[in-house]
Amino acid sequence: MDRLASPERAPRVLPPRRLLALAVVLGVACALFVGTALAHSGSLGGSRQDLSVPQWLVLMTGGGAVGASFLLASFVTDRSFLRAVHDSERGLGSPVRPLVVIGRIGGVVGLVGVLVTGLFADPLGLTQPLRNLAVLVVWVGWWAGFSMTTYLVGDTWPVxxxxxxxxxxxxxxxxxLPERVGSWPSVGLLLALVWLEVVSPVADDPTLLGAVVLAYTVFTVAGAAVFGTETWFSRVDPVSRVFAAYGRVAPLTVEDGRVRARVPGMALSEASWLSGRSDVAFVVALLWVTTYDGFVATPTWRGVVTPLVEAGVPAPLLYPLALVVGFVLFYGAYRLAARSGKRAADSLLTTDEVARRFAPSLLAIAAGYHVAHYLGYFLSLSPALLGALSNPFSPPPPLELVLPSWFGGVGLTFVLVGHVLAIWVAHTAAFELFPSRVQAIRSQYALTAVMVLYTMTSLLIVSQPAIEVPYL
Amino acid sequence: MSGSAEPTANDAVAVPEAGPFVCAHCGRPFAREAYLALHYGVDHDEPLDAERRAAFETAREEEEAALRQFRLKALLALVFTYFGFLMLWAVVNLLL
Structure with missing residues (x-):
């Protein structure tokens, strides 16, 4: 239903005006970004001048920028233009077979390296986390660095x-695997994995990390052996599914064995790869766990849990509870937005269908937030990672890159870029879904409100200093 | 495309026997006649007959009118947002 009949081919809006509209969108969005980024560096650095911007103003401006980008996007109502922006793709040839083989061997060698330096950290004398290959490869190289390549470049994880x-x-x-199970197991496993990452000392204890990786290896290989690799890695394994979802944001993709290039993020207006409620829940879960990971290390969270812990609630119970409650809240808010959008558009589609069509846009937000959260971490620890890689069994003393104070503003900028991209993508998806352009715009009101709230939540986390996760 | 028709609260349909309007090609139901008319023109490659073309053009004109009105409101909202924030920042900087 995405084709175009003749009446649309004579657009009423002239090309220069379209370009002008886009330029205005970008210009205003940039102006607002710069304002926010400067605000943040001012409050972080402090020494620049005596301009310290209160946090509420930063949050409001961020939310305002996202809301304004919805208004600006709504001026772009030419279907053929939207389609031209989103469908531009070009083939880049097939991936070279030797490269795939090298990638596969590299992956297995990496896993063996992590298992050896993790499990045998004590006898090898590699217990210091910043000099341990397993810790550095898993957290810095893979969880932070590799994840970033999956949405900035392309999903290479299947190789x-x-x-x-x-x-x-x-x-x-x-x-x-029964059809009605859908991909719910991957939703549960993703939440469980992040809970483990947050509450256990797996980030600092090489031996424990080695044991967890070993357990994951046994579990995954056994699961794939029972259900077949295709079913397992496309419906159950949370790690593969996270990278596959992030890969939808990326500029490079593989289709029928050929590498294709596209405008980053533009493929998110298309949702055929999501089927049913469980896939939507997975996307929302991905967005939530990225947030949760940062949220538990903020003074705000400490403020929330301190009275509860003092009242006698066991802290180990609070973490999984917050994880599940937060997920339910995020999922509920998203479904409510889809339902309200459907009503506002006076559409007869089911809420499930509307939720499915707009779910990919959330990935742009998740990716933007992921960069904000991990780029600084990755850059500051990458010298230690290189040290450990150069000499795994006797690494040099770890070096840490000290990032300039303005770097905090980079995170805020990425959060906003992700949200503005999400607004744009949802706008295009709405135009493909609804025959009336007025319907398409109305369907976005509630979703935009949720995104504005979400921007403010993300900014609240990113603009705070990261502290030690309390009470663990 | 799921063809499930849910009852809607909104019955702003001019036809007395107001059932949902169903597409003859793909079976997708619509709450309003205008949406169906637009759907024939936008989503299907099949050539429109005279009646459907006329319906499409009428619906299209009404859509344009509604869009023009929306753009005005959006512009107003943008101006308020922009200057609202400008003032807010000025006041905050003045007080701090």
Whole structure:
């Protein structure tokens, strides 16, 4: 239903005006970004001048920028223009076979390296986290660095994934996973994985990390052997699914064995790769866990839990509780927005369908927030990672890159860029979904409100100093 | 496209026997006749007959009028947002 009939081919809006509209969108958005970024560097650095901007103003301005970008996007109502922006793609040839083989071998070698330096950290004398290859490769190289490449470049995980490589050479029972299970297991596993990452000392204890990676290896290879690699890695394995979802944001993709390039983020207006409620829940879960990860390390969270812990609530219970409650809140807010959008557009589509069509836009937000959260971490620890990689068994003393004080503003900028991209993508998806352009615009009111609230939540986290996760 | 028709609260339909309007090509239901008319023109490649073309053009004109009105409101909201924030920042900087 995405084709175009003749009446649309003679657009009423002239090309120069379209360009002007886009230029205005970008210009105002940039002006607002710069304002916010400066505000943040002012409050972080302090020494620049005596201009300290209160946090509420930073949050409001961020929310305002996202709201304003909805208004600006609503001026772009030419379907053929929207389609031209989103469908521009070009083929880049096939990936070279030797490169795939090298990637597979590299993935397996990496896994073995992590297992050896993790499990045998004590006998090898590698217990210091910043000199341990397993800790640095898993958290700095993979969780932060590699994740960033999946949405900034392309999802290379199906090749690198060592568990897929191992499972693919093992025999499989090919049991079928019932259809009604959908991809709910991956939602649960993703939440469980992030809970483990936050509450356990797995980030600092190489031996424990090695044990967790080993357990994950056994679990994943066994699961893939029972259900078949395709089913397992596309419906159950949370890690593969996270990277596949992030890969939808990326400029590079593989289709029928050929690499294709597209404008970053523009493929998010298309939702055919999501089927049903569980896939939507997974996207929302991905957005939530990225937030949760940052949220538990803020003074705000400490302020929330301190009275509860003092009242006798056990802290280990609060963390999974907050994880589940937050997920339910995020999912509920998103569904409510979809339902309200459907009503505002006077559409007969089901709420599920509307929720599915707009879910990919949330990935732009998740990716923007991920950069904000991890770029500084990755850059400051990358010298230590290089040190450990250059000499895994006797690494040099770890070096840490000291980032300039304005770097905090970079995070805020990425949060906003992600949200503005999400607004634009949802705008395009609405134009493809609804025959009336007025319907398309109305369907976005509630979603925009949710995104504005979400921007403010993200900014609240990113604009605070990261503290030690309390009471663990 | 799921063809499930849910009852809607909004019955702003001119036809007395106001049932949902169903697309003859793909079976997608619509709450309003104008949406169906636009759907034929926008989403399907099949050539429009005279009746559907006339309906499409009428719906299109009404849509344009509604869009023009919306753009005015959006422009107003933008101006308020922009200057609102400008004032807010000025006042905050003055007080701090």
């Amino acid at each position: 690198l994934n060592p568990w897929r490589t191992v499972a693919s050479v093992l025999p499989s029972l090919d049991r079928s």
